[in-house]
Amino acid sequence: MNGTPKHHRAERTLAMILAGSADTGHQITAGSLRTQADHAAARGNRNLAANLHRAAELTALSDEEMLDLYELLRPGRATLDQLRQEAAQLRLRALPQVADLLDGAADAYHGRGLA
């Protein structure tokens, strides 16, 4: 790998880490994920694209918030209203596609007696 652009970038980042930075550049950004979503859609996988768009929105959440959201979606955790409210909250926080997922879950769970 020596000599490749990615190698040089890693060298520079390592120098910054040694100088005290804790950032390794391993956090993906919403922008990168949306670009990757566009690539996936252009190659015909709209489901992968939708997943990556949701992922782009989830970069706005902390690890804890994200794990809480997962917990909420597990069976029997939330009432219909709770799911709807959480979806509305997410829309306000500009996570519309994650919100859609919650709304879809609310309908489906309700129909199966899970919420």
Next chain:
Amino acid sequence: MSSPESPTRRRAVLNARPVYRDRLAVENADLGLVAMDGPHDPAPSLRIRDGVVEEMDGRPREQFDLIDRFIADHGLDLAVAEAAMRLPDQRLARMLVDINVPRADLVRLASGLTPAKLARVAALLSPVEAMFAARKMRARAVPSAQAHVTNRVDHPLLLAADAAMAVATGFREIETTVPVLADAPINAIALLVGSQVPAAGALTQCSVEESVELTLGMRGLTSYAETVSLYGTEPVFIDGDDTPWSKALLVSAYASRGMKLRVTSGAGSECLMGAADGKSLLYLEARCIVLARAIGSQGVQNGGIDGISVAGAVPGGMHEIFLENLLVMWLGLEACTGNDTLMSASDIRRTAHTLPTLLAGSDLLFSGYGAVPAYDNSFGPSNFNIDDLPDYLVVQRDWMLDAALHEPDENELTGHRRTAAIAVRDVLDALELITLDDRHVDAAVDAHGSQDMPEIQSGQIARAGRLVLDKGYTVANVARALSQRGHHDLAVRVVAMAQLRGDGDHLHIGALVNPDLTIDCAFTAPNTYDGPTPQWRPGRERRAQITNLRHVEDVTAIPDRFTDHGPPWTTLGPAARSDDPRDVVIALSPAAGERIFTTLSGLSLRDVVTAIGHELASAGLRPRLVRVHRSIDLGRIAADGSALAGSGWSLALQGKGTAMVHHHGRPPLAGEELLSVAPRLRLHDYTQLAANLAGYLHDRPVDPVLIDPNGEPLGPPHHLDVVALVHVERTAQQERPPTEVTVR
């Protein structure tokens, strides 16, 4: 007649075969114990109104369970569905094996097919047809493989050394897990560092409880995951405390932290949970795979996995396993094709399970080749383990197929193991997690498994693992520790692995990271197979890698072992026909005693000839040593010998040790007695053959020489010697009359 209480000896021997430890089941559709085309599987159907799926596979929307609902609302491309569903099953099946129908067309059609339709079409394919379809349909151009790297005690230096070996052997994804959850962060660090030693770019995974796994990923200590499991029936989903929606969120959560992810499914999990809904393995798995695509997973790990033995118990089970792998490919997703669980006590049966995958190829042939001894595999023994590697590499060479692995140079390998063990020792020490002395490093380099390792005080690794979590250590801490302890290049590689995740190029279908940190995936390195051409076979470099195993021999060097004991025996002159009725000819091949002096069984040819001569003399005969030059064929040598013998009898001997008693007038190959298995012959066999000659000559009853019974293969250890020695005989052959020879 034998009673059931006393089986025949034959039956008793067969009963002891390992395959009888595997258990087989009568098909039982109600319990889901049927491979495919189950009697309760629904007929495919799809009704769409105003862009909404109103009915799927015989079930109206109001009766949809959670899986139906998610698939109907997200998993079908309604723009192609109606036309795709109208295509007859057999037409679709034929398209899969038609080289003129492009892969892309089939992937597009699959996006409009319901699970029942997919299962029904796949079930039409014979194993060979399915293998061909897989060759055409897999996503990435070149197959790769994932390794399990674990050990019973989570010894971090052994994990590091084994991760390095796995990468040096060709694995591009390395997966670990733990017996003790708290050890997980240390395992993750050991793999992250060890895997980057021989080459950059291998992805690593620590398969543990979801929140810990996600945390390790968020910290940059792992780079991919495949623990997100899908099931084909709703009750199993709910029992697993998940739904398609919670799984979809989880899949997006991993992507949001830049982690590659594939979901896991596989036949038999619903049976094992007692909720198969009376459906066949293939139909339920088709539901999982369509769901996998619907939630946006780039790939699927399937092919039995934990349920492989359920599939193994039913007729057609292995066929079904291959078909479920194929379905993943047909849907255009990364196929990580199982073969990761030891599915039989029989070596023949477990190999038969895996071979079709190797021949057809897949994106990841194994979702866990056990790169450690079976006893050290914390996932349970894999279908292939490190002890099988030499066999695996020879099978790969036999078929000249790219089965993803190669044999690392032993010295380089030892170096990689040491570098990996030292680097991880240094990181753990620098981060004040655990201190391990040189004994541990040396043992990790040398060890076959954890039984060869010095003990680590109980609880120390778990304690260190908790420290990693509590102190918030990330990949940055690991990189800094590596650099501070002088492992600069390794630190750069570890940082590079973290940075890849920032870009997200490895989130695409079938993505693997090359040693130069470029990405091969379905988009950048697609499978464009279009029929038989040399282009699809391994290229020159890869061919050399597959071919040159450490025990490959140069046949031209072999004869030294058999020819180094000269000088040639003395030639006395032309051999004449004798009138002496006691005259017996010991007829030698062109090179026997001329260039070849040792037989295949390691006997000195001089000793053999001397023993034969003594035996004949003690029977009152007069043996004479004659070399036949014009033929290397034992029968012809014998016939030429017996034609000269006053008694009409000869005993012919080739340099490699094959021997025959022959009587003049008989056709060359109609020898009275033949010792053909030269590698097994002992001196007393030749003595007895000589004694028998005397018996035949005097028309006495004779006991033919019986070679010691031995079921070991003859050809594999000896045939190269035969090729080499026959070549020596052939070069010594001359068109000239026989000559008399003496060993003195």
